[in-house]
Each structure stands twice: as C-alpha cells, then as structure tokens.
Amino acid sequence: MSALKSARSVALSTLIRVLCSGSYSNISFNNSLREAKLTQADQNLATRIVYGTIQEKIYLEYQLHDLLKTELKEDYLWPLLLLSAYQILFMDSIPARAVLNEANKLAKEYGKRHSAGFKIVNGILRALLRRGPILPNEKDKTLYLSVKESTPKWLVQYLISHWGEDRTAAILASINKPSKNTVRVSGLADYNSVKEELSNLGFLPADSQIASDELVLAHGGIFKTALFKQGRLTIQDEAASLAVSAFAFNGNEEVLDACSAPGGKTVQIAEKLKQGHVTALDIHENKLRLVKENASRMHVASKVIVKPLDARKADQEFKKEQFNKILVDAPCSGLGLIRRKPEIRYTKTLNDLTKLQQIQLNILDHVSSLISQGGELVYSTCTISQEEDEDVVKAFLKRHDEYELQPFTAGKLKAPKGMLKILPDSYGSDGFFIAKFKLRG
Numbered sequence: 001m002s003a004l005k006s007a008r009s010v011a012l013s014t015l016i017r018v019l020c021s022g023s024y025s026n027i028s029f030n031n032s033l034r035e036a037k038l039t040q041a042d043q044n045l046a047t048r049i050v051y052g053t054i055q056e057k058i059y060l061e062y063q064l065h066d067l068l069k070t071e072l073k074e075d076y077l078w079p080l081l082l083l084s085a086y087q088i089l090f091m092d093s094i095p096a097r098a099v100l101n102e103a104n105k106l107a108k109e110y111g112k113r114h115s116a117g118f119k120i121v122n123g124i125l126r127a128l129l130r131r132g133p134i135l136p137n138e139k140d141k142t143l144y145l146s147v148k149e150s151t152p153k154w155l156v157q158y159l160i161s162h163w164g165e166d167r168t169a170a171i172l173a174s175i176n177k178p179s180k181n182t183v184r185v186s187g188l189a190d191y192n193s194v195k196e197e198l199s200n201l202g203f204l205p206a207d208s209q210i211a212s213d214e215l216v217l218a219h220g221g222i223f224k225t226a227l228f229k230q231g232r233l234t235i236q237d238e239a240a241s242l243a244v245s246a247f248a249f250n251g252n253e254e255v256l257d258a259c260s261a262p263g264g265k266t267v268q269i270a271e272k273l274k275q276g277h278v279t280a281l282d283i284h285e286n287k288l289r290l291v292k293e294n295a296s297r298m299h300v301a302s303k304v305i306v307k308p309l310d311a312r313k314a315d316q317e318f319k320k321e322q323f324n325k326i327l328v329d330a331p332c333s334g335l336g337l338i339r340r341k342p343e344i345r346y347t348k349t350l351n352d353l354t355k356l357q358q359i360q361l362n363i364l365d366h367v368s369s370l371i372s373q374g375g376e377l378v379y380s381t382c383t384i385s386q387e388e389d390e391d392v393v394k395a396f397l398k399r400h401d402e403y404e405l406q407p408f409t410a411g412k413l414k415a416p417k418g419m420l421k422i423l424p425d426s427y428g429s430d431g432f433f434i435a436k437f438k439l440r441g
C-alpha cells in the first residue's frame with residue numbers, strides 16, 4: 001500500500017463514519033490514525049482532506065449533485081466523491097490525474113466484488129473536471145452564501161438577520177480560513193523569555209492583538225516542545241483567554257469555575273492565586289481528569305480542587321457567599337468555534353440555541369447566591385448567538401436585581417458596558433462572549 005493511498009484510505013474511512021453514521025470527526029479520525037500509523041506527512045495530508053471535506057461539504061455536494069446520473073448504492077461512494085472533489089477543487093498541489101488514480105484504487109479497495117463503483121466515481125470526477133466549479137446566482141444571497149461558504153441556510157439567514165449581508169459574508173469567509181496557532185504564556189513564566197525561546201525554535205511568535213499574555217505562532221506542533229511539556233505555555237485561543245482576564249484578582253481569592261473541563265481557564269485562574277483556590281466543577285466526571293492533567297502540567301495543582309457536580313446544584317453543595325469570584329464558562333452551541341470544529345455548523349439547529357439558553361440561565365441562577373459582597377461573576381460562551389449571550393444576560397438581570405453589569409478591561413480590549421462580543425472575523429480568533437456582573441452596592 002503506497003503512503004499516499006493509506007493517507008486517503010484513513011481519510012475515507014473517517015469520512016464514512018462521520019457522514020454515514022454521524023460519528024464525531026475528531027474521535028473517528030484519531031481512531032483511524034492510531035490504527036494506520038502514518039508518517040507525519042501522510043497524517044498532515046489525511047488531516048487536510050478530512051477536515052477540508054467536512055468544512056466544504058455543502059459546497060462540494062452542490063458541485064457534484066447535477067453530475068449524479070445514477071443512484072449510489074454503496075455507502076463509501078458519496079464520501080469518496082466528496083473527498084476527491086475536495087482535492088480537485090481545493091488542493092492545487094495534487095494533480096487531477098493523481099486524484100482520479102487514487103479514487104479508482106479506493107473504489108476497488110472499499111467496493112464490493114464486481115462493483116461498478118470505480119466506473120461511477122471515475123465518470124463523475126471526469127465530468128467535474130470538464131465542467132469546473134459552479135455557484136448559485138448571487139441574487140439569492142442566502143443560497144449563494146450557503147453554498148459558497150458551505151454553511152447551512154438557517155445559519156446564513158440567522159447571521160444576516162443579526163449582522164447584515166456584508167458582515168455575514170465576512171464572518172463566513174473568515175471561519176473557512178485556517179485557524180491561528182495561539183499559545184498563552186503561563187502567568188508563572190516570563191513572557192519575554194518564552195517568546196525568545198519560541199523565536200529560537202522557529203515559531204516566529206507575534207504578540208496577540210487582543211490578549212496580553214498570548215502569542216500567535218507561525219505554525220503548529222507546539223505540544224511536542226519542552227516549553228509545552230514544562231508547562232511554561234499552553235494552547236489557548238486568544239479570545240477565550242480574555243474571560244479570566246476580565247476578573248480583577250488580588251491573589252487571595254476563593255474562586256468557583258462552574259463549568260471547568262478541560263481546564264484551560266481553571267489553570268489560568270490558578271496562576272493568578274497566591275493563597276486562594278479554584279474549585280473546578282464539571283457535570284462530566286471523566287472530563288475532570290483533563291483538568292487535573294492540565295493543572296499539574298502547568299504547576300498549579302495545589303491550587304485546584306476538582307469536583308464532579310452539576311453546577312445547577314452548586315447552591316446545595318456550597319455555602320452562601322462562599323466565593324469571591326465565579327466563572328460560568330457555559331456549555332453552548334459553539335458557533336464561535338466553527339473555524340476549528342467544522343462540523344458544528346451542520347449539527348446545531350436554531351432550536352439548540354433556546355434549549356441551551358435555559359441551561360445557561362439555570363447555571364447562573366444556582367451559582368448567583370454563592371458570591372460574596374464585592375465579588376465578581378463572569379459569564380462567558382464560545383458562541384455568538386444572541387439567545388445564548390445578550391439574551392441570557394438580560395434574563396439573568398431581570399431575575400436577579402441584586403446584580404448589575406460591570407465595565408471591565410480584558411487583555412487589550414475594553415468593555416465599558418460590561419459585555420464584550422468578539423466575532424470570528426474581528427481578530428481571526430474564536431467567536432466569544434463575556435459579561436461581567438457585580439452585586440449592587
């Protein structure tokens with residue numbers, strides 16, 4: 001089996017599981033990779049094909065749809081056509097001839113004996129090459145953007161209704177660009193010396209536009225370095241890191257991190273504490289292992305107490321006013337993460353936004369009595385939906401008139417009204433939302 005073929009074979013088996021059985025791409029892909037033992041170059045190729053094909057699924061389906069003249073009877077055929085079309089239309093470095101050859105081999109490998117699959121695939125891909133890519137008429141802006149940026153129509157409509165057509169086009173174009181490689185330098189390490197070491201290693205670090213302790217790297221692979229293993233930096237998105245920066249720490253606080261796993265923000269909080277602790281909750285006990293691992297790699301384990309708990313029961317577990325600071329980094333639709341997790345766009349629905357809103361409000365309700373006088377409550381999400389962001393804030397304030405929004409500065413950004421919304425095209429970070437509350441004096 002040639003190296004190239006096995007990379008594509010891994011990609012195809014992953015896509016069959018994701019597209020035909022609804023498996024998560026990262027879990028399926030990691031399982032396939034483990035079994036295949038590919039070289040680094042082949043892993044990179046398989047990764048690009050899997051995530052690129054998922055990202056561009058709607059666009060690719062539109063390209064192939066008219067060319068289908070017969071019903072596809074075997075499960076592997078549609079994923080194979082999609083991944084081959086992806087290579088033809090998005091990967092200039094691979095000659096079309098090579099894509100066709102590899103598609104033929106895969107059709108023979110995955111098809112039933114005497115299957116005509118390889119002929120069908122060959123015919124459709126050749127027709128695609130002859131015709132070239134197509135787009136719907138721009139007059140129907142929703143359909144046009146849906147296909148061009150491979151995003152479901154409901155989501156395009158949703159974005160247009162909130163931000164208008166031009167901004168929606170910019171947001172969608174931005175989420176289809178590769179995500180940045182960003183790291184947060186530990187608060188216990190020296191920013192400048194970490195930056196210098198990163199330079200020496202060829203990562204070309206640049207200061208983040210928005211976060212004071214984040215660096216943007218020229219490429220990935222940081223987790224293999226001693227800097228990462230020694231816990232002098234961690235992988236974290238620039239916008240996500242701002243939630244913890246919104247607090248004003250004195251270093252002697254008891255902090256509750258109500259939804260903590262995998263612990264990116266727990267660790268960040270713990271780095272700010274000289275004497276206090278951060279109690280890290282998560283409803284999923286198994287995920288707390290990641291919080292512990294992160295805390296120990298980043299040298300803050302002695303400051304972190306993990307506890308499996310549904311945050312909606314936090315007021316049964318802790319005393320009133322027990323915490324000086326509370327972070328609710330809530331479970332959400334993740335619409336701000338689409339650049340890094342391409343399938344989110346296909347799995348979420350409008351309905352999810354309102355369902356999640358109830359959970360988010362419930363969590364806030366049940367932690368709100370745990371804040372001490374003069375304390376701070378930060379609510380954050382990695383989504384950009386109004387239902388999960390501004391509407392939650394509004395509903396929370398309506399139910400809790402003891403609270404008000406508090407202006408804050410987070411990293412290099414200011415939120416004079418107590419809320420900060422970062423759209424994915426503003427700085428090329430994740431889309432993110434932060435609101436800060438304090439008890440009325």
Ligand SMILES: C[S@@+](CC[C@H](N)C(=O)[O-])C[C@H]1O[C@@H](n2cnc3c(N)ncnc32)[C@H](O)[C@@H]1O
Pocket residue numbers: 258259260261262263264265266281282283284287309310311312329330331332363382
């Ligand atoms: C956005 S993630 C948190 C990310 C984390 N703060 C970080 O920075 O690494 C939301 C987390 O909330 C957890 N979760 C969901 N519902 C919860 C609940 N009712 N109580 C506590 N945790 C919950 C999920 O398991 C998930 O790990």
